[in-house]
Amino acid sequence: MKVIIVGATGTIGSAIMQSIGNRHEVVPVSFSKSTIKVDIADKSSISKMFETIGNVDALISATGLAKFGPLATLSDADFALGLQSKLMGQVNLVRLGMNHINDNGSFTLTSGILSRRPMEGSVAISLVNSALEGFGRAAALEMPRGIRINMVSPNWVVDTLKAFNMDPSIGTAADVVAQAYVRALEGTMTGEVIEAV
């Protein structure tokens, strides 16, 4: 399969690249570090990406920004970041991508464990992650031509926890998280939230 990976240079995206690069034709895309770049918060950038790449069998998104911080101090802009980037950015990958995915292809988006297991400071991220899961469950009912859509909800990744000086023992290795994306890509499910824990 020809597969776009958006966020290909991130912690999870890199692990997905390693997991499927040897048996699929992968097109890596990222905000700044790949040959083909995309700003998912900008619809025209997404359109340009599809024009550059052409039609594919699948798109995997492992990207999107949202703000971590206490509810009492989050600003309107902090909430807007998550809505415009991680949420509508991924929604727009689907809206604009529907005409560029081959028959029986698939979308795989990324939500995250904070949708179901919040923590103090996660309110804007929990909102966005849950929204993506609700979107995907519903969008699966309207995908044309056998196209599937699923959401991977990753646990905290070990490398991310280390970067934030948090206890890495509660995390999941990036290559284990990547297997959830492989199952979504190569499986037959649609409208599902696949917990990668």
Place this chain on the structure above:
Amino acid sequence: MKVIIVGATGTIGSAIMQSIGNRHEVVPVSFSKSTIKVDIADKSSISKMFETIGNVDALISATGLAKFGPLATLSDADFALGLQSKLMGQVNLVRLGMNHINDNGSFTLTSGILSRRPMEGSVAISLVNSALEGFGRAAALEMPRGIRINMVSPNWVVDTLKAFNMDPSIGTAADVVAQAYVRALEGTMTGEVIEAV
């Protein structure tokens, strides 16, 4: 308790009014039909509402717009409506209301069955309803002074189904849905999604 009901003149709001009006001091608020008005999509309107009413023990929100329609034809504005009105409108009732709810008071927001049980055409609404549930689960962890927050997820209401010429037999009576709000108001739970089916 002194309780603000936002959306007091709607189908569900009216039923909540009838359920609790005889034993709590209810302050009805709506977009256009109540003495005190609020446009929840406008933060300054929410601030003005709290200035007018002063502090209360609880706020129940049974309001918010989101667009029903096929994914392939929903516009950016259609998605924005749900994000600005039903989603961030209710989120902002909490953000601005946190300083106006008395100790051990509560917020009760409204999501809806389409979060977990989508249908064709529900994608923008499913997104918003799920987002509200994720927000509420997380916000419960950060509420000060014993304040609780819960989300009621109503089934389709019989009267709404009749209005849309849909089969009313799959619906729930408004007074039954209202009981979920009563449980959230008078109970001790927080961070919960209460399905009113």
